[in-house]
Amino acid sequence: MNEKNVATVSHLTKDYGTGGSFTHVLKGIDLEIQKNDFIAIMGPSGSGKTTLLNILSTIDKPTQGSVMLDGTDVTKASNQELSRLRRDKIGFIFQDYNLLDTMTLLDNIVLPLSLNGVSAKRCMERANELTELFGLTEHLAKYPYQLSGGQKQRGASCRALITRPEILFADEPTGALDSRSSKDLLERLKMVNDGGKATILMVTHDAFSASYAKDVYILSDGQIQCRISKGESRKEFYDKITDMQAAMGGGDFS
Ligand SMILES: Nc1ncnc2c1ncn2[C@@H]1O[C@H](COP(=O)(O)OP(=O)(O)O)[C@@H](O)[C@H]1O
Numbered sequence: 001m002n003e004k005n006v007a008t009v010s011h012l013t014k015d016y017g018t019g020g021s022f023t024h025v026l027k028g029i030d031l032e033i034q035k036n037d038f039i040a041i042m043g044p045s046g047s048g049k050t051t052l053l054n055i056l057s058t059i060d061k062p063t064q065g066s067v068m069l070d071g072t073d074v075t076k077a078s079n080q081e082l083s084r085l086r087r088d089k090i091g092f093i094f095q096d097y098n099l100l101d102t103m104t105l106l107d108n109i110v111l112p113l114s115l116n117g118v119s120a121k122r123c124m125e126r127a128n129e130l131t132e133l134f135g136l137t138e139h140l141a142k143y144p145y146q147l148s149g150g151q152k153q154r155g156a157s158c159r160a161l162i163t164r165p166e167i168l169f170a171d172e173p174t175g176a177l178d179s180r181s182s183k184d185l186l187e188r189l190k191m192v193n194d195g196g197k198a199t200i201l202m203v204t205h206d207a208f209s210a211s212y213a214k215d216v217y218i219l220s221d222g223q224i225q226c227r228i229s230k231g232e233s234r235k236e237f238y239d240k241i242t243d244m245q246a247a248m249g250g251g252d253f254s
C-alpha cells in the first residue's frame with residue numbers, strides 16, 4: 001500500500017435474503033481510493049449505492065471481500081478497532097443531517113472532538129476554521145430548528161470534517177436540499193477537496209451533484225460499469241455524465 005492510498009476495496013459482494021427473496025446486490029466491486037480523491041458513485045435507485053457506502057464506512061458488513069482502510073481490513077476488525085476507525089479516520093454526512101436537536105450548531109460541530117477530550121480552545125480553533133469555509137459563523141449559537149436545510153447540512157459537513165478524517169463519506173448529501181442550497185454545499189465540498197483538506201466519496205443519483213466530483217463511477221447490476229473522469233470544465237463533465245446515463249438506458253437514476 002503506497003502512502004497515497006486511503007482505501008482498497010477488493011472483490012466485494014453483498015447478498016440479501018434467502019429463497020425467493022434472495023438478491024445479489026453487489027456482485028464483485030473493486031475500487032481504489034487515493035488521497036484527495038473526490039469520487040461520486042452514481043447509479044439507478046436500488047443499485048446498491050447505499051449498501052456499498054455503508055460497507056465502506058463500517059456501518060454494514062459484506063458477504064465476501066475486503067475493505068482496507070488505514071491498514072485495517074474493516075470487514076474483519078474487532079469492535080474496538082472499528083470504534084477507533086470511526087472516531088479518528090471516518091467522517092460521514094447523512095441525507096437527513098443527523099444533528100442533535102438539543103444542542104447548538106457549534107456544540108454539534110465540535111461534538112466529535114469534545115467526546116475525545118480535546119480542549120475547548122482547540123475545539124474552537126478548528127470550528128472557526130471550518131465554519132468560516134462553510135459560511136456558518138453567524139449561525140453558531142442557533143439550534144437546528146432555527147436553521148435552513150442547507151445550513152444544517154453545511155453544519156453536518158463541518159462536524160464530519162472536524163476530526164480531519166482520512167475519508168469523508170456522503171450518502172445523497174443534497175437529497176433533501178433545494179437546488180440553490182445543493183449548489184452551495186457542493187461548491188464548498190469541492191473547495192475543501194481542492195484545498196487538499198478532504199478525500200471524499202459521495203453517493204448520488206443526480207448528475208448535477210456528481211459533476212462536482214473529479215471522477216464518477218457508475219454502479220449498475222451490482223458492478224461498477226464504468227468510470228468517467230473530469231475534463232476541462234464542470235459543464236463538460238456534466239454532459240459526459242448525462243450522455244453515459246442515456247447510453248445506459250437513461251431515466252431511472254432517481
Ligand atoms: N437490509 C436489507 N434487507 C434486504 N434487502 C435490502 C436491504 N437493504 C437494501 N436492500 C436491497 O438492496 C438493494 C440496494 O439497495 P440500496 O443499497 O439502498 O440502493 P440505492 O442506495 O442504490 O438506492 C435494493 O433492492 C434493496 O431493496
Ligand SMILES: [Mg+2]
Nearest residue numbers: 049050051172
Ligand atoms: Mg441509497
